[in-house]
Amino acid sequence: MKDIFKSYLNTNYRITDDTAEIIFSLLTPKKIKRGTILLKQGEYHPYIFFVTSGCLRSYIIDKRGKTHTLGFAPEKWWLGDHFSLLRKEPAMFSIDAVEDTELLMADQYFFEKMPAIYDGFHGQCLRHLAKHTRIMEKRILSLLGAYGDEQYVNFMMTYPELTLRLRQSMIASYLGISRESLSRIRSKLAQHRSSAG
Amino acid sequence: MKDIFKSYLNTNYRITDDTAEIIFSLLTPKKIKRGTILLKQGEYHPYIFFVTSGCLRSYIIDKRGKTHTLGFAPEKWWLGDHFSLLRKEPAMFSIDAVEDTELLMADQYFFEKMPAIYDGFHGQCLRHLAKHTRIMEKRILSLLGAYGDEQYVNFMMTYPELTLRLRQSMIASYLGISRESLSRIRSKLAQHRSSAG
Numbered sequence: 001m002k003d004i005f006k007s008y009l010n011t012n013y014r015i016t017d018d019t020a021e022i023i024f025s026l027l028t029p030k031k032i033k034r035g036t037i038l039l040k041q042g043e044y045h046p047y048i049f050f051v052t053s054g055c056l057r058s059y060i061i062d063k064r065g066k067t068h069t070l071g072f073a074p075e076k077w078w079l080g081d082h083f084s085l086l087r088k089e090p091a092m093f094s095i096d097a098v099e100d101t102e103l104l105m106a107d108q109y110f111f112e113k114m115p116a117i118y119d120g121f122h123g124q125c126l127r128h129l130a131k132h133t134r135i136m137e138k139r140i141l142s143l144l145g146a147y148g149d150e151q152y153v154n155f156m157m158t159y160p161e162l163t164l165r166l167r168q169s170m171i172a173s174y175l176g177i178s179r180e181s182l183s184r185i186r187s188k189l190a191q192h193r194s195s196a197g
Numbered sequence: 198m199k200d201i202f203k204s205y206l207n208t209n210y211r212i213t214d215d216t217a218e219i220i221f222s223l224l225t226p227k228k229i230k231r232g233t234i235l236l237k238q239g240e241y242h243p244y245i246f247f248v249t250s251g252c253l254r255s256y257i258i259d260k261r262g263k264t265h266t267l268g269f270a271p272e273k274w275w276l277g278d279h280f281s282l283l284r285k286e287p288a289m290f291s292i293d294a295v296e297d298t299e300l301l302m303a304d305q306y307f308f309e310k311m312p313a314i315y316d317g318f319h320g321q322c323l324r325h326l327a328k329h330t331r332i333m334e335k336r337i338l339s340l341l342g343a344y345g346d347e348q349y350v351n352f353m354m355t356y357p358e359l360t361l362r363l364r365q366s367m368i369a370s371y372l373g374i375s376r377e378s379l380s381r382i383r384s385k386l387a388q389h390r391s392s393a394g
Binding site: 060062063066068069070082083086092093122123125126127129130131132133134136137138139140141143144145146147148173176 | 257259260263265266267279280283289290319320322323324326327328329330331333334335336337338340341342343344345370373
């Protein structure tokens with residue numbers, strides 16, 4: 001768990017090994033089984049999660065009991081309700097594990113301590129949120145129909161490691177389409193590839 | 198223009214009048230007519246805009262020539278392609294004025310200078326982006342159908358000042374529905390209100 005986190009820090013933030021050790025010590029490791037709910041919509045749970053193995057999902061359940069998928073977090077992704085953490089408000093969505101998952105939990109104390117430990121922390125958080133914003137902008141445009149059948153290609157580009165790991169129903173829920181439509185898109189794409197190849 | 202910006206700073210950031218003057222001097226004021234394009238998708242234009250009056254819109258035009266609305270920025274909102282600015286990449290979307298608009302332009306120099314002028318700058322940017330993230334999360338869930346007819350109510354809560362100012366076609370484009378569907382939702386809401394009142 002520590003190795004993955006340290007390799008993530010070294011690759012993205014050029015942080016010394018000593019600093020990486022201090023940062024790791026501020027986080028709480030946790031191993032959870034597939035299906036475990038980490039955060040429930042409407043409850044206040046002041047943590048942001050960093051996934052070292054497995055995969056988390058954020059989602060809401062609407063009034064009619066239907067599940068809507070907001071996003072996924074495979075290895076080396078962060079996931080949490082930042083707005084809820086900053087405002088000390090109940091979470092807008094739930095988070096659960098779609099695979100057995102190992103993760104690190106960051107609390108308010110982590111975010112308060114980090115700027116003194118790593119000078120560029122806020123700047124990096126901004127870059128991180130800007131990247132997250134881009135993913136969501138693409139998602140919105142995709143849901144508006146701006147990319148037509150390329151919405152599935154966008155999903156594959158956002159989460160290349162998840163395309164073969166997730167159940168089709170989960171990908172369909174993320175794309176806001178039926179499983180039948182997803183099957184059609186995948187067949188079309190496979191045909192296109194074989195005729196192009 | 199300066200008064201509106203200073204009142205925005207005082208309300209949100211508890212900044213002294215002298216500091217507000219310095220910050221204002223780092224921005225470039227601009228007055229544009231309705232329909233003016235400020236930023237074109239695919240081009241690099243390193244500015245973020247703060248609206249003091251009027252309204253901006255971000256959008257893309259797809260391969261078939263159809264326009265898809267990403268967002269609006271009325272008075273006291275910021276709008277720009279943050280990811281493009283940070284990465285020095287071409288913009289993913291375009292920005293134009295849907296009304297005659299007065300705005301302030303912030304460039305890379307502004308973002309480099311600000312942390313030295315105002316100590317809490319990065320922290321405030323993070324809070325701002327987290328709020329922006331929340332708006333996008335709600336938008337995604339709304340487009341996935343999680344809120345049913347409440348999607349229009351969400352729009353009104355996000356942009357209360359725009360509900361009566363924008364053309365219906367523009368609101369329908371933001372919601373990803375037809376003008377006819379928007380009319381139906383509005384009628385239903387009006388009926389519900391009159392029967393509730």
